[in-house]
Amino acid sequence: MKNNLLAIFCFVCCAIVTQLCTQRVWAQTASAGMTLEQANAVKSIKIANLDKDTYFKSGGFILDRYEERPAYVFTYSDGITRKIYLYKIFSAADTKDLGLLAIYQNGKTNEVKPFVIPGANGDRKAWDAYIDDLKYVGEKEPGLMSTLGFVLSREMANLMAGGGGKSEDGDKKKEEYNFCFAADAPVTMPNGTEKAIRDIKAGDVVVGYNAQTKSLAPTRVTKVEIHTGEFKLAGVWLASMNELTAGTSSALVAPVLLEATANHPVLTAAGRKALGDVKAGDVLYRYDATAKGVVAYNVVRTEAAVRSTKQVYNLVTESGAYLIGETVVLDK
Template sequence: MKNNLLSLLIFICCAVATQLLSQRVSAQTATAAATGMTVEQLKAVKAIKIANLDKDTYFKSAGFILDRYEERPAYVFNYTDGITRKIYLYKIFTAADTKELGLLAIYKNEKSGEIKPFVIPGASADRKAWDAYIDDLKYVGEKEPGLMSTLTFVLSREMAGLLSGGGAKTEEGGAKKKEEYNFCFAPDAPVTMADGSSKSISNVNEGDVVLGYNAQTKTLTPTHITRVDKHQSVGAQGNFEMAGIWLAPINELTADNRNALTAPTLLEATANHPILTATGRKPFGDIKAGEVVYHYDAMTNGVTIYKVVRTEKTIRSVKAVYNLVTESGAYLVGETVVLDK
């Protein structure tokens, strides 16, 4: 009887904390739309598989953007049963217009490897979405010992932080700037066209054919631009900072005769734009010296490997930035393979 009452109390606390947190977050989002998450969207987000919960803090999948909530690391709980439990929180946005929909809370049992996702709708979500979330709390959450107590603690703790004025980088109303969820290049970033010529990204238009990259076959292939995004800053405080990496051919770096080395090539982008490395997709700002990327080889009309010889977090600031969306999901900037956001 006592256990049943305790479970009921935890369930109620979790539901109340969730509702209050979602209302508070939605109230802080300046760009919130009148309608929120649907039950279909909730199911789609639940189905997203995250390869590495500790490293994958920001990514796009199935038409959504998942961004680690306030850049928090996982909440870690070590109970007396010897099992480590973790809770990860992500904000959920639509990829098309970065409309905020709610939160994704992921529970992980480190011993069994069991992972349970809970999609927490925003306050303006459809009633059916809220019903689906409450069902998950009841019929999924209560079956895993320790899940409800950890989830309740995390949501209550975040709610307390919001009420006390805590939070990460904010603009008016407390919401993150929409530009923080975009990935972009400076206006003069050179895009390699399908014929091998180069064009500034600010002059590339929807429907243009550029040189894309097929990650499965590891070959270059023409691809159409399906969308061009442009973001313009307002005032000095809104400028976009460009990070930089310098690249050099690996065959030159390993040559005995170093007198004829060409100068390293500079590539610039916002820190969160993804680039293809030998170890997979990485945000531009996370690239380290010594890592390998893929570069266009005009002689073979294919790609060759270049090594990063230097990095810098801020090269310059620009007032406008551009992003391309392609059919292939990858294209060339500065003759280096970069990925769609």
């Protein structure tokens, strides 16, 4: 009887705190209403590494770790470590704020339980599904309700204390989630020509890159993403490593410019990096016709804002990488 009362108390606390939290957080922004279908789709998303996968796209959604926080960790007297991970949910098509994903993990079994919490404007059926999950899943997993209740209560207390999620310049801007290139960015085609990214269509075949074999190969475009707004493009200037070490008699070629939104990932010698995080001295890779493959290029200069544009494009490819201006860039 005592355990049943405790479970009921935790359930009621979770429901009340969640409702207050969503009203306070998402009512501050023009959030879209999450549907039951969307809630079920988010709940079915599998996250490969909860500790490392803090931001990614899947199934038409963007999942972004809430306030970039690590997991909440609890160790009870039974010796089992329990964790709660929080992600913000956005629609990938228009970056509308949809709600929150809370993931419970049992450290003994490694089993995870997802809870999709709709935003304040969420459909009633989506809210009903969340309440059902609290009741029926929570009853079967000891420790789940108390950990989830604590986390949501803690976040609510932080919001009421004046914290909670706004940066110095307000909420995250939509363009922070748009990883893209200007409309005239040249995509390298298998026949050696280039085509403006605005003219690429889903189903087209472009030059891709296999990071494991370090080789170029044709790859199919599965999706073209287009965003309209006001976007600043960062730039890096690249020079061949051979030119940097050539003798004074060699004719130097002007550095090549690669520009994209600052968060678009590129392939560097150190691995995947956002373009805005690339520094002078870093190494990127470009296609070389003579070598019939990619060669190392050194970053000789960077610029945070080369120009602005009102429309940006991104490709999703089967290989996960393609060439812009013959430079290897990665899918977001």
